[in-house]
Amino acid sequence: MAVPATILKELEVPYKVTKENVEAYNKNRFIKLKHVLSAGAIAVFNEIIAAQVDKMNTVTTALAQRDTYGKAFLQLFNLWRENADIRSLIFSRRLGKIAADLMQVEGVRMYHDQALFKEGGGGITPWHADQYYWPLETDKTITAWIPLQETPLEMGPLEFSAGSHQIIEGRDLSIGDESETFMEQRLKVTDFEHIIEPFDAGEVSFHSGWVFHRAGANTTPGTRRAMTIIYMDRDMKLIAPKNKNQQLDWDTWCPGAAIGAVINTPMNPVLYDRNQL
Numbered sequence: 001m002a003v004p005a006t007i008l009k010e011l012e013v014p015y016k017v018t019k020e021n022v023e024a025y026n027k028n029r030f031i032k033l034k035h036v037l038s039a040g041a042i043a044v045f046n047e048i049i050a051a052q053v054d055k056m057n058t059v060t061t062a063l064a065q066r067d068t069y070g071k072a073f074l075q076l077f078n079l080w081r082e083n084a085d086i087r088s089l090i091f092s093r094r095l096g097k098i099a100a101d102l103m104q105v106e107g108v109r110m111y112h113d114q115a116l117f118k119e120g121g122g123g124i125t126p127w128h129a130d131q132y133y134w135p136l137e138t139d140k141t142i143t144a145w146i147p148l149q150e151t152p153l154e155m156g157p158l159e160f161s162a163g164s165h166q167i168i169e170g171r172d173l174s175i176g177d178e179s180e181t182f183m184e185q186r187l188k189v190t191d192f193e194h195i196i197e198p199f200d201a202g203e204v205s206f207h208s209g210w211v212f213h214r215a216g217a218n219t220t221p222g223t224r225r226a227m228t229i230i231y232m233d234r235d236m237k238l239i240a241p242k243n244k245n246q247q248l249d250w251d252t253w254c255p256g257a258a259i260g261a262v263i264n265t266p267m268n269p270v271l272y273d274r275n276q277l
C-alpha cells in the first residue's frame with residue numbers, strides 16, 4: 001500500500017504550536033497534542049508499519065520466556081532506512097516542526113526512529129529516562145511517540161511523571177526491574193504528577209530525554225502499535241560516552257561522529273530546518 005497523495009500533503013501542513021504549549025512542555029518536559037495526524041493517516045501508517053515490523057522482527061521466543069525488557073515490546077529500529085513510505089512520515093515537516101517549536105531550536109535532526117509494538121498480553125515498560133543511553137551534549141532531545149491506533153489504558157499507553165527531569169537519582173539506570181522499582185519509590189515522595197491517560201487516534205506525545213516515563217501492560221489480546229521518532233537539536237554535539245550503552249549508541253546510531261563535533265553523519269539527516277523552505 002502506498003501513502004495517498006492527500007496524506008503526503010497533510011504531512012507538510014504546519015501544526016500550530018502555541019505559546020502555552022511551549023510553556024507546558026518546558027515545565028513538564030512532555031506534552032500530548034491532539035489531531036497531529038488524521039484518522040486516515042493513522043490507518044495508512046498502521047498498516048504500512050505493521051507490515052514492515054513483521055518483515056524485520058526476528059523475535060520468536062514466547063512472551064512468558066522473555067525478561068521484563070523483552071516482554072515490554074518488540075523493538076525495531078530505523079525503519080526510515082528500509083521503507084520509503086515510512087520515510088515520508090519520519091521526514092514530515094509537520095512532526096519535525098513541532099519538535100523544533102517545542103525545543104525552541106532552529107532545526108532538528110534524526111537520532112534514530114523505532115517501532116515499539118507491545119504485544120497482546122505484553123508486560124510493562126519500566127520507569128526510565130531515555131537520555132541515560134545517549135552520548136549527547138545537551139538535553140535538546142525530543143521523542144515523538146505516535147500510537148498507530150486509539151490507545152485505551154488497557155493497551156498500555158505512554159505515562160509520564162510531569163516535571164521529573166529535575167530528578168537526578170535514577171538517571172544512571174537502564175530500563176529494567178531495578179529502574180521500575182527504584183523510580184516508583186522515588187517518584188512517590190515527590191509532587192510530580194503521574195499522568196496516565198488514553199490516546200486518541202492522531203494524538204501524539206512529545207517527551208524530552210530526562211523526563212521519567214513508563215507504560216502499563218497490554219491486557220488486551222491486540223498489539224499496541226507505536227512508532228517513535230527521536231529528534232535532537234540540529235546542532236547537537238557528541239560527548240565522550242559515560243557508560244557502555246552510550247558507547248553502543250555512538251557505534252550504532254551515529255558511527256563516524258567525532259566527540260565535540262556536531263553529529264552530522266548520513267545516519268543523522270536534518271529533518272526540519274527553519275532556514276530551509
Ligand SMILES: O=C(O)CCC(=O)C(=O)O
Nearest residue numbers: 116125130143215226228
Ligand atoms: O512504547 C513504550 O512502551 C515505551 C516508549 C518509550 O519509553 C519511549 O519512546 O521513550
